[in-house]
Amino acid sequence: MRTLENRDTLRVGFVGAGSIAESILGGIIKNEILSPAQIYVTNHQNDQRLLYLQQRYGVSPTRDLETMVKDSTMLLLAIKPKEAKEVCLRLGKYIRRDQLIVSVMAGISTKNINEWLGVDCPIIRTMPNTSSSVGLSATGIAAGRYASESHLEIAAQLFRAIGSVFQVAEADLHILTGLSGSGPAFIYYMAEAMEQAGVKAGLPADLSRELTVQTLLGAAHMLLKAEEEPAELRRKITSPGGTTEAGLAVLNSYSFQQAMIDAILRAAEKSEELGKLYR
């Protein structure tokens, strides 16, 4: 288990209790990085959702924003970009200058968050992904204007506990959003198709699912462990005149690689657009 320095004194308040909040807090608790008692959650108005998180993870739900902010050493903003301004304007009334803000919001700049909060507090902007829940997020992090190296390190330690952390320039978080933030969805989309192909050819759905998952898992491990480039790994599977070559020809006829490149770049562009739309 990876450890977090001074973790006994850390109290994290999650503002927003949706998919990514659950993935992160689930990963933190599963890996015993923080105890559930160190985590508060609040959301817009869905009491059922807060109750579910309390029952499943033991975290503390609250609607008392003021007390939550007061009791938290770190606030993690996990709201949608369109909600960012309104929520930050409300939070600004309670936030202290020494309080660490961590944002996972796509596209929203630390500059805007500081402006809306009206406080020159340290902000670390991050882009994790939902694989946080199994300790395998690829998380990009960048420091805002008022954040020091030690703030960056605190946030990095937290996210390292639920995956790998990559420090980048804030502007690069847009492309990380496309590649590694949205990326798992593109892989799941492909997994859905692989499973459907197996079923279409007559396999039971659960067998098709297992074969798909094990194939993706094996390929990911190969990418991690093997010395070769992805193209070389692919070449080793592709016998001249064989089945893989025939399959790849179909993928090429649909411009599969170009489609994936365009999807990632479009997601990155959308991140920039969201930042401009909601500033």
Ligand SMILES: NC(=O)C1=CN([C@@H]2O[C@H](COP(=O)(O)OP(=O)(O)OC[C@H]3O[C@@H](n4cnc5c(N)ncnc54)[C@H](O)[C@@H]3O)[C@@H](O)[C@H]2O)C=CC1
């Ligand atoms: N879902 C993902 O894979 C990832 C999402 N993100 C970012 O995380 C943020 C949240 O995304 P999701 O969890 O997918 O969204 P979601 O829709 O599942 O959750 C949003 C949460 O914000 C809460 N909220 C809305 N207005 C609020 C208010 N006024 N006060 C308090 N809470 C409020 C909602 O009640 C909900 O709990 C977004 O900014 C997104 O860009 C970042 C990385 C990955």
Ligand SMILES: O=C(O)[C@@H]1CCC=N1
């Ligand atoms: O779709 C979204 O906007 C968020 C950001 C990265 C993953 N999900």
